[in-house]
Amino acid sequence: MLENNSCPFTFVKRGFFYFTRRVPSDLRRHYTSKKISFSLRTRSKVVARSRALRAAQQLDEHWYHLRIQDVDVPGKHLLRMGLGRQADNAHIASDGGAASTVTLTEAVAIYLRLKGLGRPATFHRAAERSCGYVIDACGDKGLTEYTKTDANAFRDALLARGLTGSSITRIFGTVRSVTNFAASETGISLNNPFTGVYYDRKAGVEDRQPLPIGGPVMATC
Structure with missing residues (x-):
């Protein structure tokens, strides 16, 4: 043989x-x-x-x-999480009751399993990418284990990437939606630390100058 x-x-x-x-x-x-x-x-x-x-x-x-x-590598947030099978049981504790907490990865899986049906691929990518940024910056913790310090570190990591204020607002909004929804579904009491984080919402956003009134008109042939 x-x-x-x-x-x-x-x-x-x-x-x-x-x-x-x-x-x-x-x-x-x-x-x-x-x-x-x-x-x-x-x-x-x-x-x-x-x-x-x-x-x-x-x-x-x-x-x-x-x-x-098991390895903390650059770009880990870009991997598709693909943990739907964990989400099926993430909200059930070993004794059959509500879980004391779920990890952020499990929260994403719960969110996409229940709210992602019929939604475009961009919806799934936004949830995975946004929460992946949190995992890159703060680790994959239980929802109740994240603190305001983690949220501020997450903000600083996004700023270090050179993202605009509007992009940061969108990412924070997605993270809050995922964590709030998963907490509600699993019966977890959550004082969401990703709420009320300060940053300049207008950072990197250029104001568009209005077109001049009565300016020269280009001739056409």
Whole structure:
């Protein structure tokens, strides 16, 4: 049952090809075995090679996302959160009652699962991106764990990005909508720290000069 070099990530057993891949050592805590192995359900080397390479690519993508969860990297806010399965149970505590809190990531999932139905992709991206900025600046905390200090640090991080006052207002509005909605849905009492944060609303917004009255008229041919 040696790995088939001409057909990567496979070995042959009783005439059938099997996929095999060792779990990276830094990710083994996520698995119950050090190796992933399953039948590719084919005797054809061509078919087995295609299926094995596709499975390997899917694993590489999955392992990337497992690693990214544990690493604070630039641009982490741009990753799609994709945690709808967590949202299904985020508002239920282990004893069946209301949860004491949910994380911001879970709050986004709740918000999009319930309010995102039929909404355009821009609606989903705005919620994920705006709350992703919070996670980048302050971490993925429970909703009741965020403080005014966190909200001010979030504001400073947005200002450091060179965003205009109107953009910051829009982002703060989205964060408040997500957190307030998730808190209401899960029965959490929340004194939202992202309310009443000071910044210059007009920063970076240029006033448009009015067109001159009675100015020269360009001739046309």
